[in-house]
Amino acid sequence: MELSAAVMKQWALRINEKMQEHKDKLSELDQAIGDGDHGHNMARGFQEAANKVNDSSYDDIGTMYKDIASTLISKVGGASGPLYGTAFLKAANAWKGRDVLDSEAFTEGIEAAVGGIETRGKASFGDKTMLDVWIPVRDEMKERGVDTEQANKTAAKEAEATIDRVAKKGRASYLGERSKGHMDPGAFSSQLVFEALAEVYKEGAS
Amino acid sequence: MELSAAVMKQWALRINEKMQEHKDKLSELDQAIGDGDHGHNMARGFQEAANKVNDSSYDDIGTMYKDIASTLISKVGGASGPLYGTAFLKAANAWKGRDVLDSEAFTEGIEAAVGGIETRGKASFGDKTMLDVWIPVRDEMKERGVDTEQANKTAAKEAEATIDRVAKKGRASYLGERSKGHMDPGAFSSQLVFEALAEVYKEGAS
Amino acid sequence: MKKLINGVDQIVSEMVEGLVAAHPDKLRAIENTNVIVRADAPVQGKVALISGGGSGHEPAHAGYVGEGLLDAAVSGEVFTSPTPDQVLEAIKAVDSGAGVLLIVKNYSGDVMNFDMAADLAEAEDITVKQVVIRDDVAISNPDDRRGVAGTTLVHMIAGAAAAEGKSLDEVEAIAQGVADNVRSMGVSLAPCTVPASGKPGFTLEENEMEIGTGIHGEQGVERRELMQADAVTEELVQHVLDDMHLNDGSEVALMINGQGATPLMELYIVARKAIQLLKDRGIHVKKTFVGEYMTSLEMTGCSVTILNLDEERKRLLLSGRE
Amino acid sequence: MKKLINGVDQIVSEMVEGLVAAHPDKLRAIENTNVIVRADAPVQGKVALISGGGSGHEPAHAGYVGEGLLDAAVSGEVFTSPTPDQVLEAIKAVDSGAGVLLIVKNYSGDVMNFDMAADLAEAEDITVKQVVIRDDVAISNPDDRRGVAGTTLVHMIAGAAAAEGKSLDEVEAIAQGVADNVRSMGVSLAPCTVPASGKPGFTLEENEMEIGTGIHGEQGVERRELMQADAVTEELVQHVLDDMHLNDGSEVALMINGQGATPLMELYIVARKAIQLLKDRGIHVKKTFVGEYMTSLEMTGCSVTILNLDEERKRLLLSGRE
Numbered sequence A, B: 001m002e003l004s005a006a007v008m009k010q011w012a013l014r015i016n017e018k019m020q021e022h023k024d025k026l027s028e029l030d031q032a033i034g035d036g037d038h039g040h041n042m043a044r045g046f047q048e049a050a051n052k053v054n055d056s057s058y059d060d061i062g063t064m065y066k067d068i069a070s071t072l073i074s075k076v077g078g079a080s081g082p083l084y085g086t087a088f089l090k091a092a093n094a095w096k097g098r099d100v101l102d103s104e105a106f107t108e109g110i111e112a113a114v115g116g117i118e119t120r121g122k123a124s125f126g127d128k129t130m131l132d133v134w135i136p137v138r139d140e141m142k143e144r145g146v147d148t149e150q151a152n153k154t155a156a157k158e159a160e161a162t163i164d165r166v167a168k169k170g171r172a173s174y175l176g177e178r179s180k181g182h183m184d185p186g187a188f189s190s191q192l193v194f195e196a197l198a199e200v201y202k203e204g205a206s
Numbered sequence C, D: 001m002k003k004l005i006n007g008v009d010q011i012v013s014e015m016v017e018g019l020v021a022a023h024p025d026k027l028r029a030i031e032n033t034n035v036i037v038r039a040d041a042p043v044q045g046k047v048a049l050i051s052g053g054g055s056g057h058e059p060a061h062a063g064y065v066g067e068g069l070l071d072a073a074v075s076g077e078v079f080t081s082p083t084p085d086q087v088l089e090a091i092k093a094v095d096s097g098a099g100v101l102l103i104v105k106n107y108s109g110d111v112m113n114f115d116m117a118a119d120l121a122e123a124e125d126i127t128v129k130q131v132v133i134r135d136d137v138a139i140s141n142p143d144d145r146r147g148v149a150g151t152t153l154v155h156m157i158a159g160a161a162a163a164e165g166k167s168l169d170e171v172e173a174i175a176q177g178v179a180d181n182v183r184s185m186g187v188s189l190a191p192c193t194v195p196a197s198g199k200p201g202f203t204l205e206e207n208e209m210e211i212g213t214g215i216h217g218e219q220g221v222e223r224r225e226l227m228q229a230d231a232v233t234e235e236l237v238q239h240v241l242d243d244m245h246l247n248d249g250s251e252v253a254l255m256i257n258g259q260g261a262t263p264l265m266e267l268y269i270v271a272r273k274a275i276q277l278l279k280d281r282g283i284h285v286k287k288t289f290v291g292e293y294m295t296s297l298e299m300t301g302c303s304v305t306i307l308n309l310d311e312e313r314k315r316l317l318l319s320g321r322e
């Protein structure tokens, strides 16, 4: 398994496409248990990140993802801005100086990303946040190496699993038991991140 | 034709009953071309007037109607308070010292009432106000003497006739052409005044 | 109807109780009335100012009672002029001998009830003058125009004049000067519900608005297709300016008044465009008010008010209270 | 969705333009940001106060920028915390060397974004402190509580302290004292519509209300049958008092805050009952605020805030700006 700078660029662009496509659904999920802006936040932020990536050329994947992270941090706001921003910033640090990522290197980035989300947001697995998706994906990668198809499946399954949970962090937590029965919007946007990864890897490999 | 103090008392009480009964309709008419409070204004004011009349005993019709007028002036507010209040105050002046009213005396009161409304509100016949009812009733009384049944019929017909008019005075005038197609609420409450008169006269005579 | 009230009949009296309970150092109510006066009324030697009308326009009118503004406010039932006896109570409570100015909005009901009160006061040897506000250019005939948000600028400027110790004639002339030079026009996107009726005053489709609405929840002079904020603002400002004689270099005060339910955010978007439009015409905005000054319960919409300033009005407005 | 706007994407920037255009003597915007600062910032020798958060809470936060209050306000998108770089711009614009206090409401987004900004500022050698407001007793765990209307009392009291020339540590301690002693609880009768989504945040039947709502148009902690104003007030006040340690003789400030579409008339009816309830318990209300201080767009409803006053807080609040 190898991910070139070109594929990593495609990943960022594809994430953006997915966020645009699912913007309304993401906001609807957020409206049910939050304030209804997650789709707009994601769409706004990743659009800017995609523009940034398109306007520049990168050999260094670290530099590319640092730019993506800074763009997210400065354009998204809300809870998801610092969280996605920090995630990609930490990953970028791990990917610094590389123009291609093998399974181990990619996993290091994901590990760093999850660490960043945890430190920033102080949530744990099961709190019905984006971490409910990121943590199992990371665990699987650490154990078996990167399998993007598998990561995609796990992300989808784990996003689904947030439906039955009671939110412990973020706005949805204010609803207490009433947060049950709805998928966490950040979990779904995270699922889209790994769905994008599987797609671009497959296209890049073929 | 003669109206005793007892019948004149009944008139005031019957007006109140009619205003209570048609309160919602009066407010609905006002909602269409005004601010929707005419029924509440009339119901509030005439209820207080009825209480006043019930709590006192009068030989002098003038004194009785002066009390009714003061009550209306101090309890109704809006446009209709001063107008109905002034109308009955002027009539009360004309009826001062009398314990029974013949056709001529009653007509003098109605004439004075109409004069009061005209002076206070500066409206004319055809402006789509209560005067559209009061003026024809007065004219008929002056011409042919008091016929309460006829006054009732004329009032109903003239209230109906306000529907097609464009309001020139009061809140409804702000709507211009849009005021067409709705009966003037003050015209309808005035119709009720004469409907009450016909009823109590008939009952008193029988 | 969803309202934080206890019963339709207690609304005004409970509001008055709340006002006085919240600001006991500033306000006092006259027993058995809905009249609110300055706690220190009558103020010796000062001309007293009274405003009032139906309730439902809060902060008007009781919110303007205080130093440098009104001496009393008379609150009728919701959207119903108060009765002459209540106005008389207010007059008697605030007159210090220097005379009383009644600030009256040009509605049949207000004009008649305040007029009757003035007659009653004159009979008790109190000198009373009246100024009638007719700022709503939605009505074409100037004599028939309603008094709307511009009334609050009369409170401020005449209030400042009275606080300076000016005589009744002087304060009246200044108030009349404001009344003659102020114009307003409103737009509504959604109606309000008068508590006594329990139903919205009218219905509007998702893409409709009413242009030229007054302050009593009535429909406006025309129903129109909903436009963007800038276009709406242009329409209102143009309508108002068409009725004024302003030149390049004229100085004005501008008020963007919310009708009750429109977020301040939107009022500032309207203010932004209104200020641009005036600037484009060379008109100098010396003071801008953005907020709720004269509401129509929870109506959605706003009005634009422009006041032509002369030196005296400018001085009084900029030095006075809001 | 019926709003006086030009487009969903321009709302915040046009509001900021409007604010500055309306009050050019008082306010200034930092170019290419939605940061509003005092026109005379940085004020030499004075500790600077910054508040902010998503937009849609107007007059919070930009409406509190001015002498004796905030030095800057940072506006995010509607109901979305502003980004760290915008907060950093604000910090840089207002720091005079005396240090900067960030007033942050306890929402994940606000906390994280302001925290990142504080880190960035420290890296530029600016001394930054933060006070996090958690006044919403609707949430039972004190650590998780949201910052709501009580935040504006921090603006006022910490603002007065900074204006007196107190040091950053002193101002921080005073602000923290307010934060520790203020409690709020809200109720909503109707939702609001976030412009970007275009649909109301939730739906309520004619006889339903949400108890324990925050300030972002979310549902509350519980849906209940609509009650009369007095009963609602009793519930809110009791909930707030249960979380405070007030005695017979305690002195407090009271705030009845409208969520956006509730007429001032109704807020005064609520104020009346709240004051009665406090009086019954021997609690002295030294100052009452009734109006819109921290809104949720055009949401219908209100919140009750009670602040326990010590001598210093009382002095600063009564002498300071509102």
Ligand SMILES: Nc1ncnc2c1ncn2[C@@H]1O[C@H](COP(=O)(O)OP(=O)(O)O)[C@@H](O)[C@H]1O
Residues within 6 Å of the ligand: A030, A034, A035, A036, A037, A038, A041, A042, A077, A078, A079, A080, A081, A083, A117, A120, A121, A122, A123, A128, A129, A130, A131, A169, A170, A171, A184, A185, A186, A187, D079, D080, D081, D108, D109
């Ligand atoms: N403390 C946290 N830790 C991890 N994720 C969080 C945290 N708080 C919120 N989130 C995630 O952020 C998402 C909401 O993001 P968004 O709607 O964009 O921001 P906001 O909540 O400020 O409106 C939630 O669905 C959740 O997945």
Ligand SMILES: Nc1ncnc2c1ncn2[C@@H]1O[C@H](COP(=O)(O)OP(=O)(O)O)[C@@H](O)[C@H]1O
Residues within 6 Å of the ligand: B030, B034, B035, B036, B037, B038, B039, B041, B042, B077, B078, B079, B080, B081, B083, B117, B120, B121, B122, B123, B128, B129, B130, B131, B169, B170, B171, B184, B185, B186, B187, C079, C080, C081, C108, C109
């Ligand atoms: N100037 C006037 N002259 C005669 N009648 C008038 C005048 N103005 C209003 N009216 C009458 O008053 C009625 C409205 O009364 P009401 O609704 O109680 O008062 P308001 O208009 O103050 O709400 C109108 O239907 C009309 O008949």
Ligand SMILES: [Mg+2]
Residues within 6 Å of the ligand: A030, A034, A035, A036, A037, A038, A078
């Ligand atoms: Mg959200």
Ligand SMILES: [Mg+2]
Residues within 6 Å of the ligand: B030, B034, B035, B036, B037, B038, B078
């Ligand atoms: Mg009416």
Ligand SMILES: [Mg+2]
Residues within 6 Å of the ligand: B035, B037, B078, B079, C078, C079, C080, C081, C109
């Ligand atoms: Mg009325």
Ligand SMILES: [Mg+2]
Residues within 6 Å of the ligand: A035, A037, A078, A079, D078, D079, D080, D081, D109
């Ligand atoms: Mg948000």
